[in-house]
Amino acid sequence: MCGLLGLLTSNASAKDVVDAVGQASHCMRHRGPDEPGTWHDDDLALGFNRLSIIDIEHSHQPLRWGPAENPTRYALVFNGEIYNYLELRETLARDHGATFATEGDGEAIVAAFHVWGDDAVRRLRGMFAFALWDTEKRELFLARDPFGIKPLFYSTGPSGTAFASEKKSILELFETLGVEDHLDPRALQHYAVLQYVPEPESLHASIRRLESGCTARLTPGSDPVVTRYFRPSFPVRPVPSGTEDARYREIAAALEDSVAKHMRADVTVGSFLSGGIDSTAIAALAMRHNPDLITFTTGFEREGYSEVDVAAESAAAIGAKHVIKVVGPEEFAASIPEIVWYLDDPVADPALVPLYFVAKEARKHVKVVLSGEGADELFGGYTIYREPLSLGAFDKLPGGLRRAAGRLSERIPEGTRGKSLLHRGSMTLEDRYYGNARSFNDAQLRSVLRDFRPEWNHQDVTAPIYRESRGWDPVARMQHLDLFTWLRGDILVKADKITMANSLELRVPFLDSEVFAVAEQLPLEQKITKSTTKYALRRALDGIVPEHVLNRAKLGFPVPLRHWLRGPELFDWARQQIVDSQTDHLLDKAAVTRMLEDHRDGRSDHSRRLWTVLVFMIWHGIFVEKRIRPAIAEPTYPVRL
Known part of the structure; x- marks a missing residue:
């Protein structure tokens, strides 16, 4: 877990900009306070801030590796962790003659790329954003993990292309790049509606994000050519009657294996713990590998807005040591400017604040924490996913009747029972579901935003994603949309930026390729029922998480x-x-x-x-x-x- 920065020049020698790159990388020092570093050749300058987790004494970055005939052919800067790096190293050494000078996961990335080319990213089990420079081909390869756990921004100007883990470092290089600094009004409107800036946008018009599950290639003087390598498909595999228990065992085994691999580290690993099933499952499985596990939770100075008691009960039930941080309104407000600075772009999720304080507390005890992000998107955990069950009757109506129901809902007074049901039932899924958050509607936004453009609406973001899921069941379509919107726009942004603000590595075992391979095959009835969410996951975790958590409603870290x-x-x-x-x-x-x-x-x-x-x-x-x-x-x- 680190912070990377680079500048691929187009009209100057990289040695003339390496000092600027080193200075710009300093504003990401929180991402890697253990060891800074820079490197350059004629075309590329790299900067790096390392948070040492694996192979602490070695695996320095920027990392050089190559085959026997050119042992320094590649230069790598890498943010994240590859959890199957031991298996990859073994395969590359045995079958392809690769040799390694360190015990870390960085060399596994470079050797895999040398052997398998672009296809190497599909073999990486982990979270990652990396830049790999081929000194022979004079070509730069950028890559980001399938779910977007780790960030990667880039900006291209007359003097070259800069890329970084955090946007603020690129802003420091705008003058060097010859890039103008101005706000993107469409991204602002998208933010106002969705509560986050959707990928690949940022609020700075000249900076974009490499999207989750994508790679990019570029050479000096060229623009990045982006390729998507990961497309979720949700290929439903119905569960034959009488074999449900085998499916639940399959889910439990995949998750247990993922947690085991996410525990790989040369430093202490802890776990966040709210009162819900997701974080409790991760902590309970982690206890099998570290009986001295420390768990962390946070709450507020207001009755009814704290998961502290339930989390403490869960920690006691699984035998974990437990640390609690309580946040008051004054420190809540005082922390906002600092948190927003770390975020780079605004995210209007107040849960950022308790996360910031619990991460700060956790960093006093551990260097890595596990957390439960991603379970809702993979296993059908959001209450809104049950809406298609309640609106199923509307789907059978002819289009004219559905539109008539919508017109009728407009004449019903606000607050009248049934108004919302009629209104939402009259709409298609594509029209009514924006993803797991929505702030302003058009009428409200028109009254607040001076340059409101009705053509800049949520469908800019959602329509291309919905096109990919035609023919799927409605819950799978909603999950698919959230994977590309809410998860990577809000959940994973705060998970990365806020823990890294405290030099703490956060790992998310649910967002693992092998866990996803099981989850994506679940039929609708194994995800959502009239009485519960995450049905199959709850059944799989029976006996792993305490009974008082197993069927508890989702709350997370609620904010008053x-x-x-x-x-x-x-x-x-x-x-x-x-x-x-x-x-x-x-x-x-x-x-x-x-x-x-x-x-x-x-x-x-x-x-x-x-x-x-x-x-x-x-x-x-x-x-x-x-x-x-x-x-x-x-x-x-x-x-x-």
Whole structure:
């Protein structure tokens, strides 16, 4: 787990820019405080910040490797972990004569690429973003893991292409690249609707993200040529009657194997633990490999908004040592500018804040944590996935009747029982399901965003994804959409950026190729029923997780934002953010203030929309106005834990 940065030049010698690359990589020092490094040849300058997890004394980066006839042919910078690196090294040595100078996973990537070319990425079981330079072909190969666990930004200008784990490092190189710094208005509108900036966009028009499951090739002076190598298919394999238990054992075995491989490290590994089934399952399986496992959870100073008690009960049930961090509203608000700086682009998910504090607490004890992200997308865990069951009758209606139901819903007063059911039932899945989050609708957004464009809507993002899933069952289509939207736009962004802000490596065993291979074959009735979600996963985990968690509803780390924005905890803070923000050309601040006052007075619940705007205002204050300057300290963590 590290931070990488590179600049492939097009009209200058890389030795003239390597110092600038080294300086720009310093703002990612939190990603790798153990060891910085740079390297260059004529065309490429690389910078790196290492967080030492495997083969601590060696495996330095930028890493050089090559075959016997040219042992320094390749240069690699790599962020992430390859969990099957031992098996890959054995295969490459036995069948292809590869030799290795370290005990780490980086050399396995380079040797695999040398032997199998682009197909090597399909053999990597792990989380990764890497840049691999071939000094013979003078060609750069970029790659990102299938689910987008690790980030990779890039920007191309007259002087070359820069790429990095974090956007802020590329911003430091804009002058070197000859790139202009301006905001992307379409990305802003997408953010306002979805609560995150969808891939491949970023709020800086000149910076884009290499999408999850993609690779890119480029040479000096060329633009990146992007290729997708991972496309989920959800090839449903019905469960023959009487063989359900074998399917559950298959799920449990895949997950247990994934956790075992995710425990590979030369440092201490802990686990996050909320009150839900996903993190509890990971922690319980991790205990089989480390009986001294430490688990971590967080809660808030408000009754009803804490998973602390359930998490503590779960930790006791599995025999883990447990650490709790409680967050109050003052430190919640004070942390926002720092968190937004680490994020690079705004993400309007208040769960970022408790994650930040529990990660900070965990880093005092461990260097790696496991977590339960991805279980909902793979196994059908979100409550919204049950909606097709309740709307099934509408699917049988002729189009005219469905449209009539929609018109009828418009005449029913707000708050009347059945209005929402009629409205949503009249819509197709493509129209009603944006993914697992939505903040503003068009009417609300038109009142707040000064340059609202109706043509810049959610279908920019969702339509291409829906086209790939035609003919699938509706729950599989929703899962597929969330894999490419909510998961990689929100869940994995906060998982990476917020733990890395604390120099902590987060690993997600559910998002493993072998676990996905089992999960994608589940039929609808093994994912969603009228009474529960993640049906097959719950059955598979019976006997692994404590009984009090097995059928518990999903909560995660709930945040009392709605209450705090109405009271003295956050109302005055929020109003001051609106007053101070220099975003009048982008937002109708008077309309935002009215939203805040309506929320305070209980006329409407605008908490999600207000948070979306407030986070953007803080982002704008940091990255555009330069008015807000978070105090980012030098990491002081020990190398080993």
